[in-house]
Amino acid sequence: MSPDCIHQSLHASVPLLDIHEASVMRGDALILDRLSLSLAIGQHTAILGPNGSGKSTLIRLIARQLYPLARRDGAPVIRVFGRDRWNVSELRSLIGIVSPAVQLDYTSDSPLEVFDAVVSGFFSARGLGLDHEVTPSMRERARDALAQMEASHLIGRDMASLSTGEARRVLIARALVHAPRALLLDEPCAGLDPASRRRFLESLRQLARHGTTLLLVTHHVEEILPEIDHVLLLRDGKVLQEGNKETVLTDSAITAAFAMPVHVRRRGDYYSADVD
Ligand SMILES: Nc1ncnc2c1ncn2[C@@H]1O[C@H](COP(=O)(O)OP(=O)(O)OP(=O)(O)O)[C@@H](O)[C@H]1O
Numbered sequence: 001m002s003p004d005c006i007h008q009s010l011h012a013s014v015p016l017l018d019i020h021e022a023s024v025m026r027g028d029a030l031i032l033d034r035l036s037l038s039l040a041i042g043q044h045t046a047i048l049g050p051n052g053s054g055k056s057t058l059i060r061l062i063a064r065q066l067y068p069l070a071r072r073d074g075a076p077v078i079r080v081f082g083r084d085r086w087n088v089s090e091l092r093s094l095i096g097i098v099s100p101a102v103q104l105d106y107t108s109d110s111p112l113e114v115f116d117a118v119v120s121g122f123f124s125a126r127g128l129g130l131d132h133e134v135t136p137s138m139r140e141r142a143r144d145a146l147a148q149m150e151a152s153h154l155i156g157r158d159m160a161s162l163s164t165g166e167a168r169r170v171l172i173a174r175a176l177v178h179a180p181r182a183l184l185l186d187e188p189c190a191g192l193d194p195a196s197r198r199r200f201l202e203s204l205r206q207l208a209r210h211g212t213t214l215l216l217v218t219h220h221v222e223e224i225l226p227e228i229d230h231v232l233l234l235r236d237g238k239v240l241q242e243g244n245k246e247t248v249l250t251d252s253a254i255t256a257a258f259a260m261p262v263h264v265r266r267r268g269d270y271y272s273a274d275v276d
Pocket residue numbers: 026027029031049050051052053054055056057058219
């Protein structure tokens with residue numbers, strides 16, 4: 001099915017993502033423990049937790065890079081738009097994923113020009129090959145995606161020459177060429193200085209306001225955008241608390257998640273957390 005057909009066949013009433021009691025083992029260790037999460041279209045969400053709480057494992061589960069333990073009743077553990085079977089490229093057109101691991105694939109290795117990196121997203125390929133037929137509409141969508149991420153000026157540059165923040169903008173543009181319903185961003189502000197972080201968060205806010213559901217994975221309360229109202233707090237592979245920002249971003253919940261006294265403050269539209 002083409003990406004456009006997939007999008008047309010989806011119903012707004014079906015959850016974008018529905019994870020029901022997912023457990024993941026790595027070796028002998030239980031890394032995710034019966035984790036459930038249901039997200040509606042437009043329900044911007046932050047997954048917040050300390051190092052080792054299972055955030056990356058959850059992303060790899062959603063990206064189909066890891067598989068959950070089968071449930072006793074045989075019911076599917078993960079459904080995307082109500083379906084439990086998708087091929088990887090269909091899934092990418094619905095949920096774009098940008099993580100530090102993806103960034104490493106594009107910024108090291110062989111040379112790759114920025115526009116090619118973005119337009120090759122249509123083929124789920126790293127760069128263009130002789131068998132990739134790039135249509136004018138693909139070029140236009142790639143240019144639009146770069147403009148949306150304020151990265152048009154980077155066209156012509158080699159991916160390996162970009163700063164962390166520039167490369168991240170380009171990779172989000174690459175994910176956006178499919179006009180995905182959701183973007184899953186793993187630690188999107190890692191490695192950015194405070195000013196770059198704020199500018200980057202403002203670009204993400206524009207996406208959130210224009211119909212892309214954001215699923216943002218972070219250690220930092222400060223990165224929870226004003227548009228995000230739903231927060232899932234993880235600890236030791238379990239959901240410690242889930243709900244709207246006001247109920248989850250409290251001293252007691254964040255102190256319990258990070259296992260040290262933390263004071264959470266509201267600063268305008270954002271929150272901050274200080275270790276006491
Ligand atoms: N292949 C593996 N084998 C054994 N344990 C693993 C494996 N991969 C991850 N783990 C463990 O699973 C736990 C969760 O790891 P994960 O990377 O999902 O956490 P995280 O919340 O993303 O951490 P961080 O914020 O540091 O990136 C950690 O204790 C980690 O050591």
